[in-house]
Amino acid sequence: MDAEPEPIEIDRRRCAVLVVDMQNDFGARGGMFDRAGIDITPIERVVEPTAQVLAAARSAGFPIVYLKMQHSPDLADTGGPGSPHSIKHARLGVGKEVSAPDGRASRILVRGTWDTDILPRLAPQAGDVIIPKHRYSGFFQTDLDKVLTDRNIKYLIVSGCTTSVCVESTVRDAMFRDYHCVVLADCTAEPIASDQQRTNHEASLLTIQLLFGWVSDSGRLVEAIAGS
Template sequence: MKAGTSVITLDAKPEPVEIDCGRCAVLVVDMQNDFGSRGGMFDRVGIDIAPIERVVEPTARVLAAARSVGLPIVYLKMQHSPGLADTGGPGSPHSIKHARLGVGKEVPAPDGRASRILVAGTWNTDFLPRLAPQAGDVIVPKHRYSGFFQTDLDRVLSDRDIKHLVVAGCTTSVCVESTVRDAMFRDYHCVVLADCTAEPIANDQPRTNHEASLLTIQLLFGWVSDSGRLIAALAR
């Protein structure tokens, strides 16, 4: 922290980046049961959720550090209305690509309650308990990959004079990257935390989807750092 200012210099790729903490928010993308919990949508279709499970603790540490210095926390929540009208209808690409994932299907929650896959107001779209929002945090629902598509996110950030976003969440190559791309188009400065983002799809070597997305982001859409460097910079 520079004396007399709220600006920190964060060690990042491809170069260090200055962040004005007075105009910065932490953006948590889709850390919810359907993606990161046993019995959720991903787990039910056999997608390995271990990469998402591994980023929960570093993300929790980032949220604690951010709250300790007063950074606002904004959560994105992927969900659809009970009637699925906001999926675009049966013939839409969104519906077609999500058909095998069972969006809208009635399923039991782990505690036996009735729930539905990726539907608002159910266990499936609840946030992971370890990362649950606290008083004062903001929740922005969305129904497409990008957090900016037909949502209030841009208004929420503009109303708070936010220009810097520290991004965590899942999945790296889909909802995280889509949101970061749209943020960059709106002139937000995004720093994606590599150890607080996860990609369970196409993780074959030599390069994973996670790594490919981080490379694209650091080259063209923003910067890439990690939880340890951010927490250390905030502590300074």
């Protein structure tokens, strides 16, 4: 598969697609980011190429693993009021009771609510795996490593949001566990930016391709699947 900084050979029998936090709180109007005044346009733009990747991956028989950022209703898994995780998320209203766009009662980043549902265009299908998490990394206190190991997975095609936080945290932890990660640039998104020329998205992709994995895009992945 063509990628930066060099092509990578992937054993398709040991490859899975990882979808990081593509859920309503981050990518939907009325979700946590949108309510906080954060521009979700970059996340909205990656939905369609991600859908195309999922279609190609399913046709090739690749396992699809979804990560969902969520907390228990009592917020006990946030680390408590004094934890850095709680402090950083308090300004975003974690746990706050809100109304979903369709009028249903919901809560920000709380499991079992509209807010933590996967975006409809990318909804999981039968046989897909959904792994909840309560920190940025998909490997922290979750079954992700066991799920991948049980399926003999060694190569991860990574999509999702946000690039510099949950995606990069997960890729770093994956690399520490000797997984080969290929991050798809047009299927990852980041709302944090100082201006149009300097973005955390680009900085994270550069770090990943230099030190933690490889960077490619949806078109090159689909081409590689079709040609294999």
